[in-house]
Amino acid sequence: MKFIHAADIHLDSPLNGLAAYPDAPAAQLRSATRDALTALVDKALEEEVDFLVIAGDLYDGTWRDYNTGIFFCKEMGRLRRAGIPAYVLFGNHDAESEMTRKLALPDNVKTFGANMPQTFDVPELGVALHGHSFKHKETTDNLAVHYPAPVAGRFNIGVLHTALEGNAAHATYAPxxxxxxxxxxxxxxxxxxxxxxxxWTGATTIVFPGNLQGRNVRECGRRGAVLVTVDDEGHPEVERIFIDILRWEHLEVDASDCRSMAEVSLHIGRAFETVLATDPHVPRAVRVTVTGKTDAHGQLFGLEQQLRSQALAHIASLGNERLWLEKVCLRTSPHLDTSAIHQRMDAFSDLQAIVGAAITDPDFNQSLQTELMSFINKVPAEVQAHLPVLEQVRQGDLASLMDEVAPGLLAHLAHQANHAHQANQGQGE
Structure with missing residues (x-):
């Protein structure tokens, strides 16, 4: 017996994080979750599976666009013509969906009830499927304790939408x-x-397949479902199948050995080539974070946009149809020896002393807050919600901001000073 286990399709859910950029793959962003479902059905037909299981969050909340549900019916119709049933459990997003309650589904789609656990016994396959759909989005009861005892002589499958234990990244539904x-x-x-x-393996095999299609940069890497093959003795073998149409990647580029922006840019280009070596047919949306204590920190300070342009140049050479850039973030720190600067007894050491004193100067902090607030008040509210540092400024907490900016400023000025010194030496020669 073979079946595919999928979950969290979130059909027609938008992919976020690229739409603001002119080179974003707008058409693929709009259709990615639909295309992923089509690819899932293609795989089910190719493998000639006995059935498909969808363990919740087929839809994506309160939407009332019935075209979403009609598209799902079309894909299930393809399975119906091949004699493949689909067993669908409704999760927290489905529970608030108009389509879940009102849309008629093809007769090969079997949905688990929401009032109590329900069992589908399939004697010709020797399988029994048990499930309990969400009746309300805020389902925080332990549903698993009410699931029925296994059916004797059957391969018993429990279908459950749950946060499981200790999963802080997701709402604790049906724990x-x-x-x-x-x-x-x-x-x-x-x-x-x-x-x-x-x-997890043991007395039973327990699987989260993950979602079918990553929807933002927090859902990185390969996405899909699992193909489960059960042998004659009832032992399941689980194989991951990758369905995603557009993949999100978060590349951390270590710039520790870099001395210039050009070297950092070269590292980014190599990271792009490496990520495209796996599943080269799947387009990527990439966030780059440059990290490490590096001599290049002074050159990079405040120049995220310039580095972004360098990254876009690498992408253009690799092919814009294969790779898109979501964001470039700088998280480097300087190789700055503050004690050595202090001992220099020159204008640069004086600047370090001034910056150090400014951090604890209440008059300076008040003046800085006043200047920054004139800027912050012009920032749209939806942007402010994503920048915690703005709220820190509102509260007068400027210490962390100064701690972050001061080393970068000093490193940048040190780089400029060294560059000027080398230029003067060259002129003297």
Missing amino acids: CRIDELHARGYQYWALGHVHEFAQ
Whole structure:
């Protein structure tokens, strides 16, 4: 017996983070979740699976655009013509969806009830599927404790949308523990809600397949479902299948050995080539974060946009149809020896002393806050919500801002001073 276990399709959910950029793949962003569902059905037909399981969050909340549901019906119709049923459990996003309650689905789509656990017994396959859909979005009860005992002589599958234990990255809907799932006596638990792949083995096999298509840069790397093959003795073998149409990547580029922006740019270009070596047919949306204590920190200070342009030049040479840039972030620190600067007894050491004193000077801090507030008040509210440092300025907490800016400023000025010194030496020669 073979089946595919998928979850968290979030059909027609928007992909966020690229739309503001002129080189963004607008058409692929709009259709990515639909294209991923089509690819999933393609895989089910290719593998000639016995059935498909969707463990929650097929839809994406309160939308009332029935074209989303009609598209799902079209894809399920393809399975219907091949004689493949789909067992669908509704999760927290489905529970608030108009389509979940009102849209008629093809007769090969079997949905688990929301009032109590429901079992689908399929004797011709020797399988029983147990599930309990969400009736309300805010379902915080442990649903797993009410699932029925396993059906004797069947391969028992528990379908459950759950945060499981200790998963802080996701809302704690239908929480339960791994040992509770093992104790239920099923052979396989098909879970949903957590968007990262995870698997546990033991008395039973427990799997989160992850979501089908990453929707933002926080959902990085390969995405898809799992193909489960059950042998004659009832042992499941789990194989990941990668379905994503557009993949998000977060590349951390270590600039520790770099001495200039040109060298940092070269490292970024190599990182792009490396990421494209895996699944080269899948386009990527990439965030680059440059890290490390580096001699290049002074050159990079305040020049994210220039470095972004360098990264875009690398992407242009690799092919804009394969790679898009979401953002470039600088998280470097200087190789700055502040004690050595202090001992120089020159204007640069005086500047360091002034910067150090300014951090604790209440009059300077008040003046700086006043100047910054004239800028902050012009920033749109939706932007302010994503920049915690702006709220720190509002509260008068400028110490962390100064601590972050001062080393970079000193490193930048040190770089400029050294550059000027070398130029003067050259003129003297």
